[in-house]
Amino acid sequence: MPKRRRVPQRTCVCCGLKTDKRELMRIVSGPDDKVALDPMGRSNGRGAYVCDSCRTATGSLRRRRLEYSLRTKIDENDWNALLKAMRSWPE
Numbered sequence: 001m002p003k004r005r006r007v008p009q010r011t012c013v014c015c016g017l018k019t020d021k022r023e024l025m026r027i028v029s030g031p032d033d034k035v036a037l038d039p040m041g042r043s044n045g046r047g048a049y050v051c052d053s054c055r056t057a058t059g060s061l062r063r064r065r066l067e068y069s070l071r072t073k074i075d076e077n078d079w080n081a082l083l084k085a086m087r088s089w090p091e
Contacts, residue, residue: 013069014054014061024049025089027082029070035078037085046070055086 008021026038030045038047048069054060061083067074074082 010049012051012054013048013065014050017051017053019051021049024051025055025086027066027070029072033072035066035070035072035074035082037082037089046072050086055089061086 009018010021010024011018012024021041026041026043026047026049027035028038028043028045028047029035030043036043041047046069048066050061063074063079
């Protein structure tokens, strides 16, 4: 019998949904403390995951919760750019 591959599980920082890593969007805080989307999921830095329903819902992603998960502060310009990028992300 062939071995089954283990699919990594991650948790959404917004709603707590635990699902496959591939179904979530990764937000990363890089070595330079810049917060950005990580489309490939391989960038260096501390990451947090957000599900599609939380990504598209207005006001569901809380800034403090994301800052806590990434262990960094997000300034106003980066926060607005991140929200804009998340909403324009293709499904």
